[in-house]
Amino acid sequence: MPEKPGLDERYGRTRGRIVRDRRLLWALAGIFGVVLVAWVVWAGLDSPGTQIDARDTRHTIIDSRSVSVTFEVSVAQNTPVSCAVEALNEGFTVVGWKVIDLPASESYTRSFTEVIRTTELANTGLIYRCWLT
Incomplete structure (x- = not known):
């Protein structure tokens, strides 16, 4: 009567497979x-690059x-910048x-x-955003 394979061999848990799985895990x-x-x-x-700081005054x-809008722009020297200024009404439209365009x-x-x-009549004026040009 032929000998029956062990449970480990039957379900693929051989020594070679264990070694291969370990190598795969180490590689991953x-x-x-x-x-x-x-x-x-x-x-x-x-590097973070040039920082621009704009604020409404x-x-x-x-x-x-x-509407007249006064604002400050802080940026590295000799850096040209563009800014968008907006006016909003009472409903924030x-x-x-x-x-x-602000020169260097x-x-x-x-x-x-x-x-x-x-x-139409504005309720406020402010800086929307500034960017490097």
């Missing part, structure tokens, strides 16, 4: 480690068709919009005043 752990180290180095060396409602300067922080034409 190694690949994960390499990817993790590469990501940490990439994220650490990625005041607004003045001139009449039902215009944009009723005026203007993109302003030796000053880090500069103040600007712009008059924005509006389609």
